[in-house]
Structure formats: structure tokens, C-alpha cells
Amino acid sequence: MAVIDVNEKNFEQEVLKSDKVVLADFNADWCGPCQMLKPIVHEIADERADVKVVSINIDDEEDLAEKYEVFSIPCVVAFKNGEEVARSVGFKPKAELLKLIGD
Amino acid sequence: MYDIIIIGAGPAGLTSAIYAKRASKSVLVLEAKAYGGQIINTPDIENYPVAAHISGFEFATKVYEQAQALGAEFVFEKAVDIRDLGDIKEVVTESNVYQAKAVIIATGSENRKLGVEREDELVGRGISYCATCDGAFYRKKSVAVVGGGNTALEDALYLADIAEKVYIIHRRDEFRGEDATVKSLKERENVEFVLNSQVVKLNADKRLESIEVLNKDGSTRVIEVKGLFVAVGRIPENQNFGKVVNLDQSGYIVAGEDCTTNAKGIFVAGDNRVKNVRQLVTATADGAVAVSEAVKYINNL
């Protein structure tokens, strides 16, 4: 599945109400490590039908970043049934990201 | 067996890979995290010849692609040991062992930590090592910078434009960094100097709420800050190699401008070597020099 761009408006529907586990990638265009993480996040989205992967641009979505207390990017937050279950900050290899969803 | 194994895919390691491939050697590059090294954190490089403005990510990607196009192999594993068996060197990673005739250690450096309890856990939740990366998240909030060098002072100045209040915490009463920057900071109304002091405690529930600072005179003070920017220097990532090559007191690999170490066939390139200027140009230059020495060594085996 493709990575879905999420904003304030569709956050509840796509993330909080998702019946799949969600990996939310908070990122920005000016952030180098975010660009390096992007292909990995896309790979997970392509390979894992059981996971929904979303991307949130923190420059456009300041309120979401603030609400979820994102203070450094890249920041990948795993949500299950609308609740945060794990997060990782900084560039991480794929295996580390998969650990967030319990693999 | 490879001709050359390069440990680290930062600017020094990637440039080594380019030179080694152009010298028709087989090359394996081992990288613990992501290609590019420290420089990927910089939004703008302004002092590298030819590129007046380029982001660190773009710089790193271009060099990586150049090395790849020439046929260098990349494996994303962390090197944990080198075994020097004479004419053969073995590089041990967390999951494999690789052999080569020569090794170039290009592992650079990483941020020095404060060494305060809960520091690791609060990274990204108030603790940061990069003001230009994370400063934007502290708009109109109170933050502190720890350190006394130029990085700390420049970080404080950068943050003073963004944050509501900036405390600069330094364990002495004088700064190692430039006087002009100290002067600019003193002119800022929202900057407060907390001198002769060290951060001894981080108070946080889920995220940083305040820090406890201990003054030389024995008094303590709790300062409410949402962010603590740690700028107390960098440390070379040579911990795993101290058994095979000589390190100086600060942990840098001892080698002159020819990048040769005390161990025959093991070379060093980049920020993890004893040197005065740690920049992209010097890191990439080391790559060229280390390879030329490595090739000479291999051809004489």
C-alpha cells in the first residue's frame, strides 16, 4: 500500500480510527535524516498489508506535531487502536522500525 | 576476500570508496547507520569547493551514488572488531566476518553525551544534540544549552531567535568559544548565563519539564525548560578498534597526514584521526590519501 499523507483533517479517520496498526512518520523537507528514512518507510508500506503507513509534514501540521509532542524528526510513532504504543526518533534501520509494531 | 574494507560511509569513507574503485580494487563499505555520516544533519553546506549551497543530504547522496556507480559494495552492519592476521585482516560485524588485504577506518565521531540519568530516554522528548535540527520545535518555549565552545554559543544564538528564553549553562565562568559570539549573546534580552554550573538532573514525566543545575558553590537551582540542547563536543567512534591501532588520550587514532596507523595494512581517514581541522574537505582529502597508501601496501604484499 502507498504511504498516505495525513493532516489535521484526516488524522482521526486515518490514524486514530484505523483498524490496522499505524506507523506515522513525522518529517520535513529540510531534514536530511528524514529523506534517508523515506525509502525505508515506503518499503514497509509496500511490503506490509497489515500495517498502515502515514506521513505527516510537521511544517504544515504544527498542531499535530505539538499535540503528539514531536520534538525531533524523523520521528516514527506506532499507533494501535488510537493509542501510541511506541516511537523512535532519528534515522533507524528497517529492523528497528519494525520493532515498533512488535516484529 | 576484498582488497579493501572501509568502515564507515561518511564523507571520508565514501571518498575512499571512490578512489579505491578508480584504482581497480574490490571494495566493501560497512556502515552502521545510514550513508553520509554527520553531514546529513546540515541543511546547508557553504564551504565546500564548487558547491556554494548544498544540503548535507544531497551532498551525501551524490557521493554515495558516485561510489556505488563505480562498483563499491555496501553492507549496512556495524563493525565491532578488527582482527589483524598479518597479510589478512578480518573485520567482524554484529552478524558477519569479512576479510580484506587492507582496512580503512573512517568511523568519524558522534555527539558527546552529558552522562546524566534518563538522557537517552529523553532524546526527542526534550534532549537534543542539534539546535539547527530541532530548534524549530521549541518556538516560544524555554530552552537551555549546555557547553562552552563555539557550537554551544552559536546554538544559543540560533535558539534565541526562536525560543522564548535561552539559558546557557557552562561549568566555568569563561567560554572557549569566540568573544564576539559571547558579546552578541549578552546583548540578547532573552538569554541568561548560568555559569560555574553543571546539569545534574533531568526532571521529566514523559517529556522534559525542568533541569537541576549544581553551582560550584554547592547551591542547586531548578530551571524550567522544555528543551535541553547538549553541545559538549564530539567523541571519535574508535572504541572498537583500540586493540589493533594506537589511540591518543581523547580516543583519536594516531596517524599523520599519510593516514597510516601503527598497524601495517590498517589506515584511517576522516574525523576520527588526530588532526586540527575536522571538516568535509579534510575528511574527503583523507580518503584519497588513505587509499593511495593502502594501494601501495597491497601492491607490495
Ligand SMILES: Cc1cc2nc3c(=O)[nH]c(=O)nc-3n(C[C@H](O)[C@H](O)[C@H](O)COP(=O)(O)OP(=O)(O)OC[C@H]3O[C@@H](n4cnc5c(N)ncnc54)[C@H](O)[C@@H]3O)c2cc1C
Ligand atoms: C551539524 C553539523 C554541521 C556541519 N557542517 C559542516 C559544513 O558546513 N562544512 C564542513 O566542511 N563540515 C561540516 N561539518 C563537519 C563534517 O560533517 C565532518 O567533518 C565530516 O562529516 C567527517 O566525515 P567522516 O567521514 O570522517 O565522519 P562521519 O561523518 O562522522 O562519518 C562516519 C560514519 O561511520 C559510521 N560508523 C561509525 N562507527 C561505525 C562502525 N563501528 N561500523 C560501521 N560504521 C560506523 C557512522 O555511522 C558514520 O556514517 C558539520 C558537522 C555537523 C555535526
